Amino acid sequence: MSLSANALSVSANSQTPPRERILAAASDLFYRNGIRAVGVEAIAAAAGTNKMTLYRHFASKDELVAEYLRRLAGDAGHFWDGLAAAHPGNPRAQLRGWLAAMEAHVVDTEQRGCALANAAIELPEKDHPARRVIEQFKAAQRERLIALCGATGADEPELLADELFLLLEGARVSAQSVGPTGPASRLVRMGEALIAAHLS
């Protein structure tokens, strides 16, 4: 089972510190091939280094996985911040921007859903260090969505947020089984209908 990999600019650049190169290579391989499908040796090779250096920066593969997810959670937080900065005082526009970005992400065939959700499916062990990261991230995601729905003046912000949350989560996972042209392609329209129903 040959793994697919891309030559990432960061991992090819030997100017970048090895820890960053390893994380970049691991992110790429984990996301596209699955966490369990990727060995540490392949990660080190893709990062232009070797297994020893990898283990000098990460205590174990599980810790590398946790850090990989931590980075993605941070990126998502920055995306939310960017939305808020782009539409200050306009929660409705922020919500609209979020929906549009999510639909674009779902339709993109290069994407394979939410890395955090995928990891939760792939790593059912309750004591895996990645689980803390996943649970905290998803809870924070939901909280932000609830706050945003509340700011728009929806009648039941928490219910609306959960509807949108499930809609998105379903779109991202179903794109991998029925394909991105299926139900997931009308995410914006569905979301707008939900929002409208709660603003009456």
Add this chain to the structure above:
Amino acid sequence: MSLSANALSVSANSQTPPRERILAAASDLFYRNGIRAVGVEAIAAAAGTNKMTLYRHFASKDELVAEYLRRLAGDAGHFWDGLAAAHPGNPRAQLRGWLAAMEAHVVDTEQRGCALANAAIELPEKDHPARRVIEQFKAAQRERLIALCGATGADEPELLADELFLLLEGARVSAQSVGPTGPASRLVRMGEALIAAHLS
């Protein structure tokens, strides 16, 4: 990483033919621990037999995985048939029954989401024999839902079906990251609101 396993009645019963015991053991282990996390030796042992007998009934582990998913797809088909038989000529009741069953399934902490969807995440290789099964199953699932929504007289049956489809898919996957007490616990209420909106 010790695997969790249950002593299934069928796998403990040596009266049952070995092929069925193997499938039962594989279903249990695959679903709870993930497909890649389970080795064929562990499956054979849980089925009360050995690796050789397993390979006399299944050409490879990948084929065993495909058959495991085929069985589940068949079970789901029977569930739909049962719903239709329980509420003949009453699509509204069938839809309601489907929603209730899905919420019960999502809330059950023993469950770990849709085995087919999980497999799609765990097995991204396009040529894996399981992918055909997954894609056909999800497409059939969606078709049945569309037909049912159409029979209820919804104004846009396909859109409603996709909304319900994504809602369910999201609920099952998010139960594994935010837990079953989160957004997934109000699936019936959300679904009913969607249906009502399309029956106006």
Add this chain to the structure above:
DNA sequence: CAGGGGTGTTACCGGTCAGTAACAAGCATA
């Protein structure tokens, strides 16, 4: 009784897994 198909047992194959020990080489600072 003879035959044969399904099953169990053991040992093995080559390969990969996560993780480590020991040592050489580079490179900066002091």
Add this chain to the structure above:
DNA sequence: TATGCTTGTTACTGACCGGTAACACCCCTG
């Protein structure tokens, strides 16, 4: 020039992976 830190290299461990060969066994049918 000498120090000390980071990295590279090679080789290795013990375990497990999917899959197979060879052979003994049991039980049912003829």
